[in-house]
Amino acid sequence: MKNEQGFTxxxxxxxxxxxxxxxxxxxxxxxxxxxxxxxKGCDAFKHMVEGQVQAFRIDQKKYPxxxxxxxxxxxxRSNETACPNGSEIEIGSNGEVKIKGG
Incomplete structure (x- = not known):
């Protein structure tokens, strides 16, 4: 008789x-x-855009x-216009950054 090993x-x-x-x-x-x-990535992205808005205001003497x-x-950059989850961002007249739908 053979001794076959393996799983049943x-x-x-x-x-x-x-x-x-x-x-x-x-x-x-x-x-x-x-x-x-x-x-969390969307929140971080919003903060980054807020920083860029302030840099724009300092350089251009106005809000974008x-x-x-x-x-x-x-x-x-052109690929930096939406959050990682796909939510769009917008900038208010006073430089406030908002997440559309969020």
Whole structure:
């Protein structure tokens, strides 16, 4: 009689069950943390734009009227006009930076 070593079907199914349970536990936590990271990234982005608005005001002696004006003047890059979560930013007449929808 041969001595065959290996996993039985039942053992493989138990391993797959354990892995599936771990995935069901882990995936919602990862998704929740991703939203939290995007929210914090948006807050940090807003603070960075506020700093650039102040630099614009110091250099130009006025507040910028739009994000486009800041991009055109070189204070922001063209890919720096939205938060990591996709929310757009806008600049008020007094230089206040706001997140649209946030």
């Amino acid at each position: 079907l039942i053992e493989m199914m138990i391993v797959l069950l354990v892995i599936s349970v771990l995935l069901f536990i882990a995936i919602p936590n990862v998704a929740k943390q991703s939203n939290n990271i995007n929210s 009227t739009s994000i486009k004006e800041m991009v055109d003047q070189g204070y922001l």
